[in-house]
Amino acid sequence: MKIAIHQKKNDFSSKWIEYCQNNGIDYKIVNCYSNNIIEELQECNALMWHFNQAIPADYLFAKQLIFALEASGKKVFPDFCTSWHFDDKVAQKYLLEAIGAPLVPTYVFYDKTEALSWVEQTTFPKVFKLRHGAGSAHVKLIESSKDARKIIHRAFSRGFSQYDKIASIKDRLYKFRNGKNSWWNVIKGVLRLAKTTQFAKIAGNERGYVYFQDFIPQNDYDIRVIVIAGKAFAIKRLTREGDFRASGSGHVLYEKKHFDEELIQQSFEIADQLKSQCLAIDYVYDGAKPMVVEISYGFIKEVYYSCEGYWDRNLNWNPGSFDAQGWMVESLLEKVVK
Ligand SMILES: Nc1ncnc2c1ncn2[C@@H]1O[C@H](COP(=O)(O)OP(=O)(O)O)[C@@H](O)[C@H]1O
Ligand SMILES: [Mg+2]
Incomplete structure (x- = not known):
């Protein structure tokens, strides 16, 4: 039994390697970008x-490589059920609707006339998003039908770049003011005004569809629950000041009191239904009812080092630090042994 690991700085791989070393598991470092990877x-x-959804090459072929391997009989992390919908809010709409999960009502149109006639019948504000993206980069509040029509015209003409220069500078400035990044980061944003990112060039513009969600008001935070191999942990992310968006704000709370056990139970059930090895579910509240905003398999591991503990499948609380990446290796080993 031997596990291949693609190694990269600042991702899960360092923890996977550490787990293999500490537990005597045979592993080999490989380069997934190599033409000879198979x-x-x-x-x-x-x-x-x-x-990673933001690395151009990964965007081009990561899913194709891992699904090919899975189809050939190898075990993979993330596997198909875990990752086919990753960084694709359109896929997530259909998936979450299909399993009856409490998704925030979501609307996708592939036809301009249909989208425009929906605008005449619906209410505002709505939230407009691109299907790809993280950290709230492509999430906007649309206050009126007039603004929605503008968005729709653009979605069905030149479309939207995957690098929103102005939004990026605003976010860099916000984080600088809140001590969450350096001046250099702001300057990088300004320098980028003159050019786009490699990712935006390769991925091309988003167009030919338009995605909206109902705006769920009065949420000054969202809750993220992560389920891995029958264990769950959670964080509460506060919105940016004067903004409805929490993802990427950098304001995170960890105390157990912020998390409702029913929500943890519901998250276990969604992860089971999706047959996911690792699932982060983001929720906002419609009154007392938690509604799913989006799901993903990837996350920045360091953010969760401050969690105060985790729940097991019976909702028993296990205080203290834990090794979420180790759980990923363990769940793969169980599968390999079968
Ligand atoms: N429909 C919505 N109603 C209210 N708030 C929302 C809605 N959708 C997203 N948000 C807020 O915006 C943030 C970013 O949205 P999200 O869809 O998760 O985009 P990203 O993929 O960039 O994280 C969320 O963390 C949440 O705080
Ligand atoms: Mg999000």
């Missing part, structure tokens, strides 16, 4: 790759 993997039973 050959490199021949001696391995499994591949673990924390691919």
Whole structure:
């Protein structure tokens, strides 16, 4: 039994390697970008790759590589059920509707006339999003039908860049003011006014569809619950000041009192239904009812080091630090042994 690991700085891989070393698990470092990757993997039973939605090459082929391996009989992390909908809010709409999860009502149109006639019948504000993106980068409040029509015209003409220069500078400035990043980061944003990112160039503009959600008001935070191998942990993310968006704000609360056990139970159930190895579910509240905003398999591991503990499948609370990336390796090993 040998696990192949694609190694990269600042992702899950360092913790996977540490877990393998501490537990005497045979592993091999591989390079998923190599043309010979399939050959490199021949001696391995499994591949673990924390691919990233913002890296151009990963965007181009990560899912294709891991699904190919899974189809050939190897164990992979993340597997198909865990990752096919990753960084794709359109896919998530259909998936969450199909399993009857409490998704915030979500509307997607592939036809301009249909989208425009929906605008005449619906209410505002709505939230407009691109299907890809993280950290609230492509999430906007649309206050009126007039603004929605503008968005729709653009979605069905030149579309939207995956790098929103102005929003990026605003966010860099916000984080600088809140001590969450450096001056250099703000300057980088200004320098980027003249050019786009490599990612935006490769991914191209988003167009030919338009995505809206009902705006769920009066949420000054969202709750993220992460479920991995029958264990769950959670964080509360406060919105940016004067803004409805929490994701990427950098304001995070960890105390157990912020999290409702029913929500943890519901998250276990959604993860089971999706057959997910690792699932982060983001919720906002419609009154007392938690509503799913989006799901993802990837996260920044360091953010969760301050969690005060985790719940097991029976909702028993286990205080103290834990090794979420170790759980990923364990769940893969169980599968390999079967
Ligand atoms: N429909 C909505 N109603 C109210 N708040 C929302 C809604 N959708 C998103 N948000 C807020 O905006 C943030 C970013 O939205 P999200 O869809 O998670 O985008 P991203 O993929 O960039 O994280 C969320 O963390 C939440 O605080
Ligand atoms: Mg989000």
